Amino acid sequence: MLIPMPLPLPLPILERLKLGTRARHVALESRTVLMDKDLSHTNYHQCLQRFFGYYVPLEKRMLASPAWHEIEFLYNNRNKTPQLVQDLCELGFxxxxxxxxxxxxxxxxxxxxxxxxxxxxxxxxxxLGGQIITKHLSARLDITPESGGSFFAGYGHQTGSHWKAFGAGLTAFATQVGSDEEIISSANSTFKTLDYWLYPTQIQDNQQKDNQQDSQQQGIP
Structure with a gap:
C-alpha cells in the first residue's frame, strides 16, 4: 500500500510577500540616492518632496477606501504625511x-x-529600512529626527515592535480570509507606482535601453 506524501505546508503570508515582491523591492532600492556617500542636502530635499507627493494622495485614497474600516486598527497613529510636512517645514519649506x-x-x-x-x-x-537611512542622514548631513529626518526615523526605537504588531494583524487577516494573492498583487502595485513616481527618468532610460536591446536582437535597425 502506497502511503501518500504529506503536502508541504503553505508559506506564511509575510514570507510569501517578501518573496513575491523581491524583484520590485530590489529595483526600487537600486535607484535610491539616499544612501550615497556624496548625498547632498539638495538631493535629500528633492527626495522628501517626491515622497510627500506620493504619500499625501496615497493616504487620502486609503482613508477613502470602502474597506478602510476593516483594517483601520492596523494603521492607527501611523500616518506618514504629518512627518513629511514636519520635516519639510523644518528644512525651510x-x-x-x-x-x-x-x-x-x-x-x-x-x-x-x-x-x-x-x-x-x-x-x-x-x-525598517528607514532606520538605516536615518543613521546615514545623521552621519552625512547632520540631520536628525528632530531636524528634518522624522519621516525616515519611523517610530524610532519602537519601529521593530510596531512592525511585529502590523505583521501579526496582517497574518491574522490573511489566515481568516485567505486572500494572499490579492495582498501580494497590491504590494507589487504599490512598489511599482512608488518607483515610477520617485524615479521616472531612470525608469524611462532603462526602458529605452531594453527596447534598443530587443530591437538589436531582432535585427531591427
Whole structure:
C-alpha cells in the first residue's frame, strides 16, 4: 500500500510577500540616492518632496477606501504625511510651497481590505529600512529626527515592535480570509507606482535601453 506524501505546508503570508515582491523591492532600492556617500542636502530635499507627493494622495485614497474600516486598527497613529510636512517645514519649506508640490495620480487600487493590506505592507516595511537611512542622514548631513529626518526615523526605537504588531494583524487577516494573492498583487502595485513616481527618468532610460536591446536582437535597425 502506497502511503501518500504529506503536502508541504503553505508559506506564511509575510514570507510569501517578501518573496513575491523581491524583484520590485530590489529595483526600487537600486535607484535610491539616499544612501550615497556624496548625498547632498539638495538631493535629500528633492527626495522628501517626491515622497510627500506620493504619500499625501496615497493616504487620502486609503482613508477613502470602502474597506478602510476593516483594517483601520492596523494603521492607527501611523500616518506618514504629518512627518513629511514636519520635516519639510523644518528644512525651510513654507506651507504654500508644499501646497504647490505635484501629487502622484498613478496610485495602486485600494478598494478591498486585501489591497489595503498589501499597500500597508510596503509602507510599514519601509520604516525598517528607514532606520538605516536615518543613521546615514545623521552621519552625512547632520540631520536628525528632530531636524528634518522624522519621516525616515519611523517610530524610532519602537519601529521593530510596531512592525511585529502590523505583521501579526496582517497574518491574522490573511489566515481568516485567505486572500494572499490579492495582498501580494497590491504590494507589487504599490512598489511599482512608488518607483515610477520617485524615479521616472531612470525608469524611462532603462526602458529605452531594453527596447534598443530587443530591437538589436531582432535585427531591427
Amino acid at each position: 513654507k506651507q504654500h510651497v508644499l501646497d504647490a508640490l505635484p501629487r502622484c495620480n498613478r496610485l495602486p487600487e485600494l478598494v478591498t481590505a486585501a489591497q489595503l493590506l498589501g499597500c500597508l505592507y510596503v509602507i510599514e516595511g519601509a520604516t
